[in-house]
Amino acid sequence: MSGSPRHSRDDVSDMALRLLDEYGLPDLTMRNIATALEVRASALYWHFPNKQALLASVSARILGPMADVRVEDMTVSEALRGLGARLRECLLAYRDAAELVSSSLALGLVDSPVRPQLLAVTRRDGVPDSLSRVAAEAVMHFVVGYTFHEQQRLSADSFGLLPAAESLDPQNASTQPAQSGDFEEALRMIAEGLETLSASARAGASPGPGDRAAS
Numbered sequence: 216m217s218g219s220p221r222h223s224r225d226d227v228s229d230m231a232l233r234l235l236d237e238y239g240l241p242d243l244t245m246r247n248i249a250t251a252l253e254v255r256a257s258a259l260y261w262h263f264p265n266k267q268a269l270l271a272s273v274s275a276r277i278l279g280p281m282a283d284v285r286v287e288d289m290t291v292s293e294a295l296r297g298l299g300a301r302l303r304e305c306l307l308a309y310r311d312a313a314e315l316v317s318s319s320l321a322l323g324l325v326d327s328p329v330r331p332q333l334l335a336v337t338r339r340d341g342v343p344d345s346l347s348r349v350a351a352e353a354v355m356h357f358v359v360g361y362t363f364h365e366q367q368r369l370s371a372d373s374f375g376l377l378p379a380a381e382s383l384d385p386q387n388a389s390t391q392p393a394q395s396g397d398f399e400e401a402l403r404m405i406a407e408g409l410e411t412l413s414a415s416a417r418a419g420a421s422p423g424p425g426d427r428a429a430s
Contacts, residue, residue: 222252224262228272235273240311271324280305281328286336292406294336298329299354299402306362313363325356342413345380350409357401
């Protein structure tokens with residue numbers, strides 16, 4: 216085996232994503248990735264200094280389709296809800312994706328795909344950046360956590376650990392009525408909160424704790 220890498224950085228990330236979807240995050244080891252690529256584990260370090268860097272690359276691939284959301288002609292509320300819905304779709308596309316992306320976000324290895332797009336819309340409408348950033352973080356934390364729980368339940372169901380009445384269909388996880396209704400309602404509440412605070416800020420009368428409690 217020669218000293219030069221046999222595969223590109225993209226090859227390694229692609230294989231890691233395939234193994235994640237097929238076997239899950241616990242089995243996504245450097246050894247297993249290298250075995251699938253028919254190289255020694257040390258060859259992977261030509262492209263990634265450590266496992267966390269590789270997982271961050273996989274996280275970025277999972278989040279990649281977020282860039283396709285066109286928010287230019289959306290209202291702030293439409294953009295926030297559209298970005299949240301698309302993020303959930305990206306995470307549900309791969310097994311254990313929410314857990315993996317959560318780890319990469321927590322370590323600062325990937326950036327929020329919601330923040331820049333939401334900022335572009337809110338700045339257009341004169342919404343303070345501080346409020347937009349908080350809303351973007353709320354969407355990221357809510358969607359990643361919500362989807363993580365969905366995928367945990369799907370995993371438990373695959374092992375027969377859920378009661379029959381609660382059994383889930385992986386093909387329809389993103390469209391089951393009760394779950395989708397709760398998810399969309401939560402995004403709507405975040406959007407309405409942003410709109411309310413933005414209106415107060417634009418009017419120069421940011422509400423204090425007493426005002427919020429009375430509203």
